[in-house]
Amino acid sequence: MFKELNPLLHSELRLAVMSILLSVESADFVYLKELTGATAGNLSVQIDKLQKAGYISVEKGFKGKMPRTTCSITQEGVAAFEEYVEAIKSYIIK
């Protein structure tokens, strides 16, 4: 009847991050922060969780002298997101 909702994706901020990363090649920390409106602390934590789950890859480098964290979605992440979409539909589609 109802499919299970992957708890790692069933989170407003993590879902937003994944949704953004699905539509771009990659996105840096500042960009994700602006688009989501999240605080830096919250975003940092959630990015970490997504990375540890293998749903995104995170590269920490520098743009000039300033630190820059770049994220992109993994194949595993795409698959998990698609599964989540199917699952949530089981609750909202009549």
Add this chain to the structure above:
Amino acid sequence: MFKELNPLLHSELRLAVMSILLSVESADFVYLKELTGATAGNLSVQIDKLQKAGYISVEKGFKGKMPRTTCSITQEGVAAFEEYVEAIKSYIIK
């Protein structure tokens, strides 16, 4: 860009309960428990939250001699659910 997800509905069990109640006139505690697979304790708590939010109405009576709790969705609940559906779509529809 992303719409806010009503935290009261952004919960697997509460969403399942609301989804069921949308499609039936009313449902009792035992029926909801069977369909959702939730424990009685968890279901009890979540029903309470939905009721306090005004999203469902709860009637406690008896069927013969056994207690029976009957739930049905309110207009407010329908509206909130529909808004949630629109909101979640902003994350999952490309």
Add this chain to the structure above:
DNA sequence: TAAAGTAGTTTATTTTATAAACCAAATTTT
């Protein structure tokens, strides 16, 4: 060189989700 800004991380707090333990009444078993 002091103040303010940037790009984050770590820590602490509040909220949630969930299950375990419990309760009262009804039913079944012995």
Add this chain to the structure above:
DNA sequence: AAAATTTGGTTTATAAAATAAACTACTTTA
């Protein structure tokens, strides 16, 4: 008919999550 079990829940305790505040380290500006 007493004891055990089941039914239909509620309350309480615990684990997990979300979030913001505080902090770090470096850079730019005044």
